[in-house]
Amino acid sequence: MKKTLIAVAAAAALTTSAFAEITFGAWLRVLAAPVASDGDETVTAMGNSWGYGARVARLNVNAVAEDGKAGFDMGIYNDLNDGLSTGDQWSIWTKPVEQVKLSFGKYDNNTLRGDLCYGSWNWLRPTSSWYVEDEGLLMSGNGGKGALIEVTPMEGLYIQALIPIDTTKQKAEDVYKNARGGFAYSIDGIGKIKGQVILNNTPEKAAVAAEKGAFVGTNGVVSNFDAGETLDTGAVVIKEAVKAAAASDAYLDKTFEAEFDLTSVENLWLGVGFQMKMIDKLDDREDQYKTSKMKIALGASYQVNDDLKVSASGAYLTAQKGKDDGGVDGVFQLGAGVDYNLGEGINLAADVRYKSKANDVDNTDSLAFLVGVTKGISSNGYVGVGFQAQTNSGTWANTVIKGEEAKGDKLTWAIPVAMSVWF
Template identity: 45%
Template sequence: MKKTLIAVAAAAALTATSAFAEITFGAWLRVLASPVASTGEDIIAGVQNSWGWGARTARININGTSEDGKAGFVMGVYNDFESGLGQGDDAYLWVKPVDTVKVSVGKFDSPTNGLRGDFTYGSWNWLRPGNWAYDGEGLTFDGICRSGLMVEADPMDGLHAFAVIPMSASYKSAEEVYRNIQVGFGYAIEGVGKLKAQFIGDYSYSTKDTTSTEYYLDTATGNIKDKDVTVTGKKDEDATTGQIGVAFDITAIENLYVTVGARFGIADKDVVAKTRDDGNYLKMAFTAGASYQVSETMKFSVDGGYKQFQNKFNADDDSVFFVGAGVDFNVMDGLAAVADVRYMSNMYGKAGDEGAISFLVGVNKSVSSNGSLGIGFQGATNGCGFNWDKGSKGIISGKSFTAGEANGDSDQFVWAIPVSVSVWF
């Protein structure tokens, strides 16, 4: 009888909830299994995400929205087939006190506000090579990757403004919190495109050790002695302040999409050189991407950019440039081919300025209405490498392979034959 009452109560609660809110579930997954690949020196095999960090073989995204659309939450649960369950990219709750204002609190790590300047094609969806200075997510305009309080406003048609105050459960000085704020806007011009601008706080400072003399009683001899005491952590000069970003997406010409962006770092060059482990910080960057839908079956894409640092990242260079081009072609209903080639001048894992070229050729076959299976061939020169288990070195026969480190300073040709498996619900 008790079990029956509990079941009835649960059913009633579920019915009551569904009358006032909508809970939706979704998922998107892609893993690349490479039955055979080569670092140029060793033949290897493995499975991973396109972006590295293991292989995510199961996930669920959950969204809750009230019936009137004024309150809700977003979350995800990811399952890596080796490391187990983990949190998703986003985990936040939100309310809209008025139609034009939205207040959210939590973790943000996706194009939450629709402004991130994405431009993805070709090997972005396969094994991502190490020879691009800015990848496809946020090519021309950075997204939000922070935790804290976000306020969004749409005061007029076409205008979207936002501010993210980075906060955590560990309280910090208000000065430090607000100097790391991210604030920006996007303005859509009907029939032309969208203008975007933002400031991303990245406040840090150098520390200066100070030495003082301390006197104490030596109980063994009864004499007063002194010793030098080092005090660490004293704030000295500001090393970095942040970054300004601007971008424009052009949609005025039918079948043509163009996005351009610029970033400018605000930093003290001399302090950065002394306080950062790598001695580098962004000085300026210019990026662009363009795609043209030639026909219903063919699309061309090209992107590239230039990035300069406050200091030289090796003995000779303070800048890098990269460029790529690709084509998507629908061979027939349910069967698509893809190819791309990319070049980067340096900073891809090997010292020197010889440059690295990567390429992909692949095909994808649709499976049902929510899946695909593909196979490709990818290669990269000068030991550039792919995202072999990015973030944690995968040990195979006593050796480790990571992006940009597959061959150290060697000039080996790296290749792989990935099998792509994707599903979405």
């Protein structure tokens, strides 16, 4: 019986391979700091560049029909502390016609995202030293769930729309008030223009918050407190006027984004991004005071020669509340880095990042820097060691190297050992 089952499985595998291609791949990066400082004590830490524990194993599965018109994709991630998870994307898709792709699932779709990743982005990420990350610096990516429609009606034009239908019952009106859509158009010999609109509406959650006199945080978490109470975190419970606004459709956020990439100059990439977030009844939105209304970002990279590349980025964000409300009129960030090939598979990376003060409290600005060297291993990996530091008790992405909160003026640092593999 066992032999029969094996034969049936083998026949099924052969039949499948004749009509579809199933591929497996993986990409991983983990950093361990055998010695680091949180400003007070010498500590150790390990994690991904982006935080969320340490992902030491993963598998990505992609299936595509022989004619390229149907398939699925999924991930199997193994994090050191949390075990197995489903990863960033899992979806089923078909192409009813060549120009249209329809998918259902969860997406890590970055076709429209505007990135400039360099230096410390690939090591321990100094989250205290930027307001906007390297990924999505110029324009946001799409990490939502639902029905994704992608259309390529002509050469150089790409259109995307996401309708966030979920497996739970939702009012259709609320679903479409959380839709998003965008496009990208490549201009031959010049560059690319992109734009998108992102809607965010949570009237039901806001209405519940209004009834209970709750505070709705920027992360969407609803906590119940007595009206007017001030929390230790500095958050203020919404007042009666805010409750009324929260219970209405005034909770609709509309974000507009645009980007232009210049690629016409040899060895140079130059991009500019613009974001405008419009929130109804802005003055009543106590829970959104940390959210910027506008962002202007710039990024550039230049391949000087075969061995040397330089990169630079910056962003300016308007504050939603001014000096009279404890904030500043606007904040900014700057960064610059170099990548240099030393030969024999050895590469040097260095960068510096600066973030301006977020409020009138001293020591809320931050300066971070990195010097790191990697050595290629085989054809699909590298190992490296570096030195990183941040001023004013700076923190890194989800590691134990936290330092003091906000007002600290100590130096935090780490000597990370980086390991990355891909298949």
